Amino acid sequence: MRWFRLRAVPVISVLLALIVVWYVAAVWMNSQWTLDQAARAETTPGFTEIVKDTMVQERPKLPAPHQVAVSFYDLVFDKKVTSKRSLVYHAWVTLSATLFGFAIGTGLGIALALGIVHNRAMDMSVMPWAIASQTIPILAIAPMIIVVLNSIGITGLVPKAVISAYLSFFPVVVGMVAGLRSPDAMQLDLMKTYNASATQVLFKLRLPASMPFLFASLKVGIAAALVGAVVGELPVQQGGLGARLLGGSYYGQTIQMWAALFMAAILAAVLVFIVARVEAGVLKRMGMAR
Amino acid sequence: MSAIDDSGTGGMSAPRWRLFAPILLILAAGAVNWRAGVIVALWLLAWSINLVLARRGGQARRILVPVIFGLSVLLIWELAVRFFAVPGVILPPPSAIADRIAASLPILWGDFVQTVIKGALSGYVMGCGAAVAVAVLIDRSPFLQRGLLPVANFAAALPIVGTAPILVMWFGFDWHSKAAVVIVMVFFPMLVNTMAGLQSAEAMQRDLMRTYGAGYWQTLVKLRFPAAMPFMFNGLKICTTLALIGAIVAEFFGSPVRGMGFRISTEVGRLGLDMVWAEITVAALAGSAFYGLVAMIERGVTFWHPSQRR
Numbered sequence: 253m254r255w256f257r258l259r260a261v262p263v264i265s266v267l268l269a270l271i272v273v274w275y276v277a278a279v280w281m282n283s284q285w286t287l288d289q290a291a292r293a294e295t296t297p298g299f300t301e302i303v304k305d306t307m308v309q310e311r312p313k314l315p316a317p318h319q320v321a322v323s324f325y326d327l328v329f330d331k332k333v334t335s336k337r338s339l340v341y342h343a344w345v346t347l348s349a350t351l352f353g354f355a356i357g358t359g360l361g362i363a364l365a366l367g368i369v370h371n372r373a374m375d376m377s378v379m380p381w382a383i384a385s386q387t388i389p390i391l392a393i394a395p396m397i398i399v400v401l402n403s404i405g406i407t408g409l410v411p412k413a414v415i416s417a418y419l420s421f422f423p424v425v426v427g428m429v430a431g432l433r434s435p436d437a438m439q440l441d442l443m444k445t446y447n448a449s450a451t452q453v454l455f456k457l458r459l460p461a462s463m464p465f466l467f468a469s470l471k472v473g474i475a476a477a478l479v480g481a482v483v484g485e486l487p488v489q490q491g492g493l494g495a496r497l498l499g500g501s502y503y504g505q506t507i508q509m510w511a512a513l514f515m516a517a518i519l520a521a522v523l524v525f526i527v528a529r530v531e532a533g534v535l536k537r538m539g540m541a542r
Numbered sequence: 543m544s545a546i547d548d549s550g551t552g553g554m555s556a557p558r559w560r561l562f563a564p565i566l567l568i569l570a571a572g573a574v575n576w577r578a579g580v581i582v583a584l585w586l587l588a589w590s591i592n593l594v595l596a597r598r599g600g601q602a603r604r605i606l607v608p609v610i611f612g613l614s615v616l617l618i619w620e621l622a623v624r625f626f627a628v629p630g631v632i633l634p635p636p637s638a639i640a641d642r643i644a645a646s647l648p649i650l651w652g653d654f655v656q657t658v659i660k661g662a663l664s665g666y667v668m669g670c671g672a673a674v675a676v677a678v679l680i681d682r683s684p685f686l687q688r689g690l691l692p693v694a695n696f697a698a699a700l701p702i703v704g705t706a707p708i709l710v711m712w713f714g715f716d717w718h719s720k721a722a723v724v725i726v727m728v729f730f731p732m733l734v735n736t737m738a739g740l741q742s743a744e745a746m747q748r749d750l751m752r753t754y755g756a757g758y759w760q761t762l763v764k765l766r767f768p769a770a771m772p773f774m775f776n777g778l779k780i781c782t783t784l785a786l787i788g789a790i791v792a793e794f795f796g797s798p799v800r801g802m803g804f805r806i807s808t809e810v811g812r813l814g815l816d817m818v819w820a821e822i823t824v825a826a827l828a829g830s831a832f833y834g835l836v837a838m839i840e841r842g843v844t845f846w847h848p849s850q851r852r
Contacts (some may be wrong), residue, residue, distance in 0.1 A: 262689030281712075313712065361737040373589070373596035376603065377611035387833035389786040390804065391703075395794065395810045396818050401633055403813075461568075461683045471699070486794055487810070493704075501707035501795055507707055517700045524699050 282306035353416025361424030412484035419474030427469025431462025467531035577625035588614035620789035660717035665724025673732035735777030739770025
């Protein structure tokens with residue numbers, strides 16, 4: 253009950269307030285079109301008529317929440333999953349590229365972090381660049397990767413996964429290096445007194461100690477991977493949530509865009525949630541839960 | 543440095559294979575193709591210089607080693623493209639990119655102004671300013687804080703770039719829509735960090751302010767804002783990259799005939815990859831400079847914080 257009062261009530265009130273603001277904004281932004289139509293028909297609608305009309309427009313500037321919800325339900329549940337009109341199909345296109353790229357990026361990131369921690373020359377050569385790359389808008393290269401890979405005959409899932417991998421790679425490297433370095437001198441000395449080899453230090457001390465850092469980076473990485481996949485879908489219209497967003501903006505299908513946007517948001521939330529659950533489970537098992 | 547270093551370089555203690563393996567590798571690559579042999583040899587040469595520098599060098603190695611690494615990557619890129627005649631529409635050599643940059647400085651400058659100054663910077667200032675203002679406004683209401691913090695945390699993880707096409711429809715093709723995307727992108731990370739920062743002054747310090755008879759605003763300005771600065775600068779630094787990403791990606795959805803995102807997407811379509819790489823170079827420089835600038839201001843403002851002490 254205490255949890256409910258302190259946590260749920262404030263969050264729910266904020267969300268409700270947001271929905272109210274959204275409705276007001278929808279009326280305000282869509283009323284212009286209603287008034288234009290009325291002027292053309294030479295009628296003067298009353299206030300209630302304006303409000304009513306702003307809720308049901310075909311191509312509103314800002315669709316009302318219930319319009320988005322209805323469209324979302326329709327596109328998700330009432331369409332066959334394999335149909336190209338189904339949002340589930342497009343979400344799957346995006347999700348598969350995201351997960352594939354995330355797996356590659358994470359794997360390579362951990363591998364590079366291991367190299368950096370075990371080899372000082374590699375550390376000094378690569379690490380400054382890895383850190384600097386965090387300040388660079390890497391996403392800008394997405395269209396180039398897509399088009400170049402397309403031109404040498406690689407299409408579909410792989411180019412998007414490359415972008416996702418690239419985006420999730422650097423956070424994992426930086427976080428994992430910090431994690432593998434997190435054991436303090438005392439712990440490393442203890443391993444030395446045990447006559448532990450570098451491999452043993454890695455598996456018994458460094459890797460376990462790096463887990464909290466790894467999961468923090470994974471949460472950043474998977475969100476970045478999803479953004480990468482969505483942006484990677486812009487240049488070629490071959491399905492996916494990014495393609496739905498761009499297609500919607502070409503044809504003024506605002507309701508469809510909002511539905512796709514919500515799908516992307518839900519996808520991101522679910523992915524981050526899954527990583528957070530795995531994190532909680534792993535850390536608990538290892539006795540590191542906070 | 544807690545790095546374990548088991549990379550033997552020269553010396554009598556190194557196992558023999560460590561000396562012969564590179565030579566074998568060069569010979570093997572050279573046997574397949576002499577050009578590949580040259581490239582492998584160059585790479586190993588640069589790498590062994592770095593190995594020696596990493597072991598013996600003085601203070602200068604902190605800069606020297608990454609610079610040598612970067613230069614060797616560029617050199618090998620150049621040689622690989624030339625030796626294997628990679629078409630320019632797939633990967634132009636660095637020299638061609640440099641030529642392109644030198645030849646089209648006015649265009650690059652125009653794009654930089656459109657995207658970074660007008661789009662990213664104005665959105666960054668407005669978005670971060672709004673986030674700080676909201677954080678201060680809800681500071682006195684624990685109810686709103688408890689409600690807004692989870693929502694903001696959640697929103698900070700969402701793919702907000704996706705709102706770009708919608709905002710471009712609302713605010714038109716010019717920089718206003720880019721600034722709007724940037725505002726939405728930087729708002730939540732900045733809000734979360736500012737809220738955390740405002741909570742960071744300790745109870746003891748607040749008590750001290752109370753014993754001085756300081757009011758709410760005095761406490762805010764003299765204690766809690768200064769205490770919040772490390773957190774706020776953390777947010778400001780994260781937001782520099784987000785701002786550039788937002789401004790560039792928003793241009794993929796429509797823009798006037800200038801801007802970095804516009805140039806990238808149209809030149810990609812015309813297979814003018816040297817121009818694309820030139821824009822990416824500018825974007826990288828702008829990103830690093832923007833971040834560096836904020837980090838410098840941070841150094842000046844939070845000189846008292848342990849992380850800034852030398």
